[in-house]
Amino acid sequence: MYPRYAPAAALLLLAGFTPSPAQRPGQPREKAVFTWKLGPEDFAWFRVDRKQNGRVTIKNDRTTGRFPRRVGTHGVFGWEVTGDPGYFQTWELSLVPFSVGTSLRDLDRVKVGEKRVRFVYGNLVNYGLVELRGKWKTLSVEDGKAVQEGTFKFYQPDRPVRLGRRIFPKKGGRGSLAGMKLTVRRTFDARRGVIEKIHAVLEGSLSGGQRGWQGPERAYKVEDTYTFRKIFPHRYQGFEKDVIDAIRGGVREIRGDMKRRGRFHRVNPRNKRDYEPGYVALALLTLVKAEVNRRDPLVLKCLNYLRKNPVLNTYSLGIALMAFEAYYAPPGERDDLIAGRISKPYLRHVPPADLKIMERWTRRLENYVDPRVDKGYIARWRYVGERSYDNSNSQYAVLGLHSATLCGIKVPLNYFRGAAAHYIKDQEKSGPYWPMPAIIHYTDLPRLKKEGKSYGFRSTAKTQARGFPYLGNSGVAGSMTTAGLATLTIARSESHMGRVGIRGMRSALNSGYTWLYMNFTVRENPGRGFRWHYYYLYGLERAMELAGIARLGPRDWYWEGAIQLLCDRARRRGGWEGITDTCFAVLFLKKAQLPVVTGRSARRRGKRR
Numbered sequence: 001m002y003p004r005y006a007p008a009a010a011l012l013l014l015a016g017f018t019p020s021p022a023q024r025p026g027q028p029r030e031k032a033v034f035t036w037k038l039g040p041e042d043f044a045w046f047r048v049d050r051k052q053n054g055r056v057t058i059k060n061d062r063t064t065g066r067f068p069r070r071v072g073t074h075g076v077f078g079w080e081v082t083g084d085p086g087y088f089q090t091w092e093l094s095l096v097p098f099s100v101g102t103s104l105r106d107l108d109r110v111k112v113g114e115k116r117v118r119f120v121y122g123n124l125v126n127y128g129l130v131e132l133r134g135k136w137k138t139l140s141v142e143d144g145k146a147v148q149e150g151t152f153k154f155y156q157p158d159r160p161v162r163l164g165r166r167i168f169p170k171k172g173g174r175g176s177l178a179g180m181k182l183t184v185r186r187t188f189d190a191r192r193g194v195i196e197k198i199h200a201v202l203e204g205s206l207s208g209g210q211r212g213w214q215g216p217e218r219a220y221k222v223e224d225t226y227t228f229r230k231i232f233p234h235r236y237q238g239f240e241k242d243v244i245d246a247i248r249g250g251v252r253e254i255r256g257d258m259k260r261r262g263r264f265h266r267v268n269p270r271n272k273r274d275y276e277p278g279y280v281a282l283a284l285l286t287l288v289k290a291e292v293n294r295r296d297p298l299v300l301k302c303l304n305y306l307r308k309n310p311v312l313n314t315y316s317l318g319i320a321l322m323a324f325e326a327y328y329a330p331p332g333e334r335d336d337l338i339a340g341r342i343s344k345p346y347l348r349h350v351p352p353a354d355l356k357i358m359e360r361w362t363r364r365l366e367n368y369v370d371p372r373v374d375k376g377y378i379a380r381w382r383y384v385g386e387r388s389y390d391n392s393n394s395q396y397a398v399l400g401l402h403s404a405t406l407c408g409i410k411v412p413l414n415y416f417r418g419a420a421a422h423y424i425k426d427q428e429k430s431g432p433y434w435p436m437p438a439i440i441h442y443t444d445l446p447r448l449k450k451e452g453k454s455y456g457f458r459s460t461a462k463t464q465a466r467g468f469p470y471l472g473n474s475g476v477a478g479s480m481t482t483a484g485l486a487t488l489t490i491a492r493s494e495s496h497m498g499r500v501g502i503r504g505m506r507s508a509l510n511s512g513y514t515w516l517y518m519n520f521t522v523r524e525n526p527g528r529g530f531r532w533h534y535y536y537l538y539g540l541e542r543a544m545e546l547a548g549i550a551r552l553g554p555r556d557w558y559w560e561g562a563i564q565l566l567c568d569r570a571r572r573r574g575g576w577e578g579i580t581d582t583c584f585a586v587l588f589l590k591k592a593q594l595p596v597v598t599g600r601s602a603r604r605r606g607k608r609r
Helices: 006-011 239-258 276-289 297-308 314-327 333-339 352-367 391-406 413-426 442-451 478-497 505-518 533-546 557-567 579-589 602-608
Strands: 043-052 055-059 074-077 107-112 116-124 128-142 145-155 161-163 166-168 181-189 194-206 218-232 433-437 439-441 457-464 549-552
Touching: 043 194, 043 557, 074 557, 128 181, 239 276, 239 297, 239 557, 239 579, 276 297, 276 314, 276 579, 297 314, 297 352, 314 352, 314 391, 333 442, 352 391, 391 413, 391 478, 413 478, 413 505, 433 505, 439 442, 442 549, 457 505, 478 505, 478 533, 505 549, 533 549, 533 557, 533 579, 549 557, 557 579
Parallel strands: none
Antiparallel strands: 043 055, 043 074, 043 218, 107 116, 116 128, 128 145, 145 181, 161 166, 181 194, 194 218, 433 457, 439 549
């Protein structure tokens, strides 16, 4: 068995090896012969094929073998293209995030010569400090096509490396990439204005790099081929129809999965780690948000299952509360919130029997707070009330408690304030400074379009970009940053209703939005590669919708995530791989989360008062 992370050493490192010529003062600029024909928000879609040690492991975006699975959508948005295809660009080989558990943001600094390149990767997952040296050249320019090739070699430094003013400390890993060679060849088609094909070969002797394999060096070779498929214009005609069709396909997929034997098994009250109620609750939440009839047999079956079986862990409790709240939500509520006709969600009218069940779930969540902290000041959760915490469980606990308040259940304000205090404390302590992106609410869009204003930055003043980790020292990730933003937005809303402020809230939110913008991508989970990818997309939807955000600066987050999901469907008339990813995808496409911040102007709020 060969290391699954081996391609990362080449395929992600090369992704940023030469910035745009405009970003390299003092360096000679090669004349651009070809020009991209891709709008800033258009999407160019590629097909991927892979050979590993001579055996086909990925064909037409699907793994080979007994149980083939999709490996994700590969493409590029126009805003990622520098405009000069004479240079390799940062997006090109980030098309393979499924093969690595890291992201391009870790590429720290690049130093480029006219034809030679040297750059350092400070901490490549499983390999530590890695240095890459090589050169590129144009092989031919004829018949409207340019063929270019880059050749590179990997080095594993045994001492700290200096690059410009930055010093990278020596850091080892479980394996070594020393001596590995990478060759990349690409073809640019001037007629269509796109890169037609990318072919990359990584070969050499590889040692270690994966848990469970610490053996000697082995010969290793992987070949990736990316072939251009199609360009999707920004919100093309028929986009909404395709979204509706994908949602319906996801519902069909859920119906099929819920028929599996054992899906509605009886829960043992002693087994607090039984997550079946959580899966059923997630399916129920998705069906309700997808506007499946409330009297549908599957919806009623899910409801009755949750009523009759104990729900015993944080994830399941949070999602069950969200599902019941969504079931009793009035129709048309989201439209009223987005239009600013109401300032907060309506109160749900829950029958006494179900309200009693929800109150029991709520009290259980309150009792699951980490016992090491004072509940009056800090609130954080793990799975079943352990003396520990993680920011994923904590997020779902807060979402569940928020749903409980919408149903009229009294939740002490200190749980929301305590959760906010915990996330603010757990946020990165420092980060790079970057202009704060404009936060554009849905109510701002008509005015900005009418005035012809661009979607840019709030000001030229820079804000520290600081993300959120899964645990305090585990490294920040996109999925956890969206969790932090969602939790802080809910806590701010609940605190405003209680007329109580939270110290550090504005700074934490601004820093979180700036980090998310700096690292924004829908191809992968920033900081975690392809791991928890759909979980991140659903988290992105929640973080944006809770705050009523239509665009994060110039990024149309919904369009980018939706086209990624539309291209990534496992079956033409079905959903995605597995019930969990299918539910996350449908919830994203449906914009399932209700806003708690409507973006209504102070003038309008004053009139209503």
